[in-house]
Amino acid sequence: MKKKAVFLDRDGVIIKDWHHDTGNHLTKTSQIEFLQGASQAIQKLNKHFLVILVANQSTVARGLVSLEQAQKLNRFLQTELEKKGARLDAVFFCPHHPDFSGNCDCRKPKKGLFLQADKAFGIDFKKSFLVGDKTSDIAAGKKVGCVTILVQTGYGGKDALKKIKPDFVVADLSKAADSIINSLK
Numbered sequence: 001m002k003k004k005a006v007f008l009d010r011d012g013v014i015i016k017d018w019h020h021d022t023g024n025h026l027t028k029t030s031q032i033e034f035l036q037g038a039s040q041a042i043q044k045l046n047k048h049f050l051v052i053l054v055a056n057q058s059t060v061a062r063g064l065v066s067l068e069q070a071q072k073l074n075r076f077l078q079t080e081l082e083k084k085g086a087r088l089d090a091v092f093f094c095p096h097h098p099d100f101s102g103n104c105d106c107r108k109p110k111k112g113l114f115l116q117a118d119k120a121f122g123i124d125f126k127k128s129f130l131v132g133d134k135t136s137d138i139a140a141g142k143k144v145g146c147v148t149i150l151v152q153t154g155y156g157g158k159d160a161l162k163k164i165k166p167d168f169v170v171a172d173l174s175k176a177a178d179s180i181i182n183s184l185k
């Protein structure tokens with residue numbers, strides 16, 4: 001049977017968007033700062049869904065971190081969440097950027113990261129959700145047919161890349177998890 005998933009963006013959804021707030025890219029574990037209620041929200045979602053991280057991490061293409069360092073940052077994030085009783089079932093990230101490494105199929109708003117998840121788990125996209133803070137997240141989620149939720153943390157949809165309308169707009173991941181779980185009742 002195909003699985004239901006909640007796809008989460010990382011920066012501006014689970015943790016503070018370092019780039020939005022400081023103008024610099026996140027390259028060190030010391031810059032990881034969890035947003036209010038994020039781990040509790042993931043914990044709630046864990047009971048009903050696979051929780052899968054889908055992140056653009058162009059710091060690799062930009063030469064700011066190695067692929068190994070980028071993976072290490074995500075493993076640190078996973079471990080810190082585990083300490084708080086929350087689980088990311090998988091992490092898929094795009095290390096590319098068109099200006100530095102050419103085009104790829106995985107950088108959101110493309111759907112490659114979602115297809116990687118489908119290959120690994122078999123995803124029922126129609127019963128799955130995407131939570132993101134950028135219109136590029138929403139656009140990617142729409143391409144695979146997820147219900148899309150924009151949060152007002154991080155960029156709060158103000159990346160202005162696209163005129164894309166999410167299915168729902170909520171304050172943060174905590175509220176997103178509540179509305180996802182309520183929709184199951």
Ligand SMILES: [Mg+2]
Binds near residue numbers: 011
């Ligand atoms: Mg983001």
Ligand SMILES: [Zn+2]
Binds near residue numbers: 094097105
């Ligand atoms: Zn990519």
